[in-house]
Amino acid sequence: MPLHRTTPGGFADVYTQPLSRVPLPKYRMPEHSSDPREVYELVRSELLLDGDASQNLATFCTTWSEPEVHALMNENIDKNMIDKDEYPLTAELESRCVHIMANLWHAPHERSTIGCSTTGSSEACMLGGLALHRRWRARRREAGLPADRPNLVCGPVQVCWEKFARYFDLELRQVPLEEGATGLRPHQLKDHVDENTIGVVAILGVTFTCAYEPVADIAAALDDLQRETGLDIPIHVDAASGGFVAPFVQPDLVWDFRLPRVASINTSGHKYGLTPLGVGWVVWREAACLPDELVFWVDYLGGNMPTFALNFSRPGSEVVAQYYTMLRLGREGYRAVQQSCLDTAAHLADRLAATGRFTLLHDGRGAIPGVSYTLADPGSPFSLYDLSDTLRMRGWQVPTYPLPPAQEQTVVQRALIRHGIGRDRISLFVDDLHWALTRLTTPPDDSKRRGFHH
Known part of the structure; x- marks a missing residue:
C-alpha cells in the first residue's frame, strides 16, 4: 500500500500530493523539498516496472539474500x-x-x-x-x-x-x-x-x-x-x-x-x-x-x-x-546450496532435451549451475532470438547470443540457476517455455482472438 501523510485539509494520500501530480523530474532538480515517504513511494512505484529479478535467468548475480x-x-x-x-x-x-x-x-x-x-x-x-x-x-x-x-x-x-x-x-x-x-x-x-x-x-x-x-x-x-x-x-x-x-x-x-x-x-x-x-x-x-x-x-x-x-x-x-x-553457511551450507542449484540445472537440462527442440552444450552437470543450448533443427521456423522475445511476454529474461569467433554462426541460449531459484520456479519456466514454443510454431487464428473483458 502507498505510504501516507496527513495534508492540511486532513486527507492523507501520497497520490494527491504535488510531486505525484506531474512526471518526476528527469533533467532538473526540483526547487523544493518533499516528504521522504512521498518520494520513497513514487520512486518505488517507478522501479516496480523493472523486470522481476527472480525471473532473470540471464544474470550470474545474487538476487536473493537472507534478512540478516x-x-x-x-x-x-x-x-x-x-x-x-x-x-x-x-x-x-x-x-x-x-x-x-x-x-x-x-x-x-x-x-x-x-x-x-x-x-x-x-x-x-x-x-x-x-x-x-x-x-x-x-x-x-x-x-x-x-x-x-x-x-x-x-x-x-x-x-x-x-x-x-x-x-x-x-x-x-x-x-x-x-x-x-x-x-x-x-x-x-x-x-x-x-x-x-x-x-x-x-x-x-x-x-x-x-x-x-x-x-x-x-x-x-x-x-x-x-x-x-x-x-x-x-x-x-x-x-x-x-x-x-x-x-x-x-x-x-x-x-x-x-x-x-x-x-x-x-x-x-x-x-x-x-x-x-x-x-x-x-x-x-x-x-x-x-x-x-x-x-x-x-x-x-x-x-x-x-x-x-x-x-x-x-x-x-x-x-x-x-x-x-x-560464517552462516560454512562448507556444509555452501555445498548444500550449490548442489541444490546443480540438481535444478540438471533437471532443467533434461526437460529442455525432452522437447526435442534443443541440442545441449552444457547440461548443468560438472561445472556451474546453468544450461546452454542451441536449436536442434537448423531449419527451425523460429530463432532463439524469437524464443527470448516470446518468453519476455511472460516475464522471463533468457539471453541469446552468438558464440565468439570462429563460431559466430552458432547461436546459443543460456539459463542460469542461482540461490533462490528452486525446482518450482523452474517448473513454471518450463511451462511457459512450452507455451512459447507452441506460440512460435502454431499459425495464429485471428478468429479466436478477442479483447479482454470481465
Whole structure:
C-alpha cells in the first residue's frame, strides 16, 4: 500500500500530493523539498516496472539474500572500505575472507597469502592482469630484452578482459573456439603464445557456455611448452563463477593453486559467492606474485596492511556480507546450496532435451549451475532470438547470443540457476517455455482472438 501523510485539509494520500501530480523530474532538480515517504513511494512505484529479478535467468548475480544480510549491510552502509584507519575491523573481515579463500583454493602459504576485495570480478581480473604484466616486464628488462609488445592469451572471455587489454595497451590474443568446443582447448596454446605472452587466462565457468575450461590440462600444455622452448608462462584463473562452486561440489577437480603454474585467481562474491551485488576478490599464490610496485601499505592498529585496487572509495558493507555468508553457511551450507542449484540445472537440462527442440552444450552437470543450448533443427521456423522475445511476454529474461569467433554462426541460449531459484520456479519456466514454443510454431487464428473483458 502507498505510504501516507496527513495534508492540511486532513486527507492523507501520497497520490494527491504535488510531486505525484506531474512526471518526476528527469533533467532538473526540483526547487523544493518533499516528504521522504512521498518520494520513497513514487520512486518505488517507478522501479516496480523493472523486470522481476527472480525471473532473470540471464544474470550470474545474487538476487536473493537472507534478512540478516540486509540488516548488516544497512548497519554498515556508511563505512568506506578503503579507510582502514577509521574502520579497522571491516579491514580485518576483508583479510579473513582472503585467507579463507586462499584455504579453499589450496594456496601453499594460506596465512601469508595476499589478496583483496574489489567492486566485482571485472576489477579483480584487471588486478590479476596488471600483476602478470608487471612481472613479465620486470623479467624482460632484467634480461635486457624489449618489453613493449605484451600479449595475453585466452579463449572466449567476458568483456572485462577486452577492457583490460584496451585500457592497459596490451594485445589480447583470443583463441577461436573449435567446432564443438565450449572453451579453450590446451593444444591450441602453442600457436598463440610467445616470448611476449604475459600469461594465459583459464576460465572456470565460461560466460557463453557455463562450462569449465580444463585448467590442469592447460597447465600441462604450458609445462610441455616450457620444456620445449624455455618459455615460463603463468596462468591466471578467472573463477568469477566457479570459484565458489568447485571447492564444494567438485572438490577433486584440480584447477587452483594445487597447480604450481597458477599465479592468481579471481572470483565474484556477488555471483555464486552468494552475497549481494558489489564485491569481488583476487588472491595471489604468494606475495611474490604481486610486484611490490603495485602494493600500497596502510598503517592501522599498529601494523601494516597491503592494499591494491583500482577503486578508492567503495562500500565496506558488501565485504561484511561476504564474511557473514561464509560464517552462516560454512562448507556444509555452501555445498548444500550449490548442489541444490546443480540438481535444478540438471533437471532443467533434461526437460529442455525432452522437447526435442534443443541440442545441449552444457547440461548443468560438472561445472556451474546453468544450461546452454542451441536449436536442434537448423531449419527451425523460429530463432532463439524469437524464443527470448516470446518468453519476455511472460516475464522471463533468457539471453541469446552468438558464440565468439570462429563460431559466430552458432547461436546459443543460456539459463542460469542461482540461490533462490528452486525446482518450482523452474517448473513454471518450463511451462511457459512450452507455451512459447507452441506460440512460435502454431499459425495464429485471428478468429479466436478477442479483447479482454470481465
